[in-house]
Amino acid sequence: MKRTFFKRIFVSKEILLYLITIAMIVSFSAWMSLLNNFVVEKASFDGSQIGILQSLREIPGFLAFSVILVIIFICQQRLVYISMITLGFGTFLTGLFPSAIGLYITTIIMSLGFHYLETLNQSLSLQWLDKKKAPLILGKISAIKSFTGLIVFVLIYILMNFLNVEYKYVYMIFGGITIIIGIAAWILFAHFKEKVPQEKKIRLKKEYWLFYLLTFLAGARRQIFIVFAGFLLVEKFGVDIHNMVILLFINAVLNIYFAPKIGKFIVKFGERTTLRFEYMGLILVFISYAFVENVYIAFALYVIDHLLFSMAIALKTYFQKIADPKDIASASAVSFTINHIAAVFLPAFLGLVWLYSSSLVFIIGASIAFISFILSFLIPKEPQRGFETILVK
CATH class of the missing domain: 1.20.1250.20 (MFS general substrate transporter like domains)
Known part of the structure; x- marks a missing residue:
């Protein structure tokens, strides 16, 4: 036994x-x-x-x-x-x-x-x-x-x-x-x-262009959240380390509960609906960050922001459905690099923007989320290999 x-x-x-x-x-x-x-x-x-x-x-x-x-x-x-x-x-x-x-x-x-x-x-x-x-x-x-x-x-x-x-x-x-x-x-x-033996070449395939673009935009939004959302709480509202730790604890506990449910949501409603929901939520959260004046509302935004990013699972499963099985390893590696392109230049650039206006940083974040939302309409209801976007006849 x-x-x-x-x-x-x-x-x-x-x-x-x-x-x-x-x-x-x-x-x-x-x-x-x-x-x-x-x-x-x-x-x-x-x-x-x-x-x-x-x-x-x-x-x-x-x-x-x-x-x-x-x-x-x-x-x-x-x-x-x-x-x-x-x-x-x-x-x-x-x-x-x-x-x-x-x-x-x-x-x-x-x-x-x-x-x-x-x-x-x-x-x-x-x-x-x-x-x-x-x-x-x-x-x-x-x-x-x-x-x-x-x-x-x-x-x-x-x-x-x-x-x-x-x-x-x-x-x-x-x-x-x-x-x-x-x-x-x-x-x-x-x-x-x-x-399926994996492709051992580094190449960008035109069939996956929408996935690559959404991945790049996701990396950009991720940098704004990681670098500036917590910084806003500390600089604008004077949140101390103890309260930041409590927030991280709350985020982790909620993710333990909600992440499996997000998986079920994707199965039931599909990647297109899930990603639209994520992007629309992020637009509202980033705009709210730009003008928030109440610390408790800022706390709530930080938690909601974290939960919405958990919905990015849908982008992975969208790619799984459209990918040629032999491309998964190479495309995963390339997409990971694409996701990190923003990490190279965006924090430094937005740090300069922050000196001029912290609100403008989050307006830029909302704009990136809006572009992602528009692009999500190109995802088919039932994506598959050969039908990667609705532009494919």
Whole structure:
């Protein structure tokens, strides 16, 4: 009975996808949640140094297309395990090198593992999951991300506030967990053969132009939320770190509950309706950010904003339906790079706009969401390969 139970686990693609997600979030959540305090307290960073570090962190995301070059020599599943170990190793080392050069190097190692792992996770999800079940499973994966992040945060709080564990050991613990998961998965899980051999070339296909464009716009909106929504709460309303943590906690709890339901919503109403709902909601949220004067309304906007971004699952399943199965790995890698193009220039540009008018930053965000909303009308009610947009005859 036990053998049968474990055998089922280690031949389940779905369980492996859950495990990849857990391993990824364990290290990345720990790295992110400790970073600002660590670089100031232990490495004496100034503003320019943290800016350089964050730019370095985004470079591997921008270069995610290089995954295609690597899988020429290493199969995707094996590269997943190598990426897990790389992510864990980069996190493990972070606390041991509290200097500018040390942190730059460990950040690149961590980020390379993280972005490769996230790219491959999306690629394998769309290859392995049945199209009818994909929204449901992706919703569960999103919930697992939030739940794992909560557990990591609670453990860090206990380790540092009650047990007085040093930064370097906390990084080592969570980085080590990811390394162990990566090695164990490599040894224990069956090797799943590719049903469809993947294209090993980097190319933009004209059939996927709408997906690429919506992905780029999603990356731009994501940067506005990540960089400026929280900054607005702190600068305009004076929200302290404790209330920001509470907000993040609320977001995570709500996502655990709603993410699976969003998957069911996509199954019932389709990608086109779901994306329209997301984009219309984001238009209203960004316009409200621009003119909000009440801190509690701002809190509500921050939570709604976070939940709406969970609906981006629909963009992945839209691509799954229109893609040639052999293109999923290459297109996933290319789309990940496209998603990060905005991260290279938009925060700096909008930071200058912010000095002139913070409201204008969010008006720009609303405009981007509006463009996405208009483009969503080009998505067929039942998208499929050969019928990627309504413009296709």
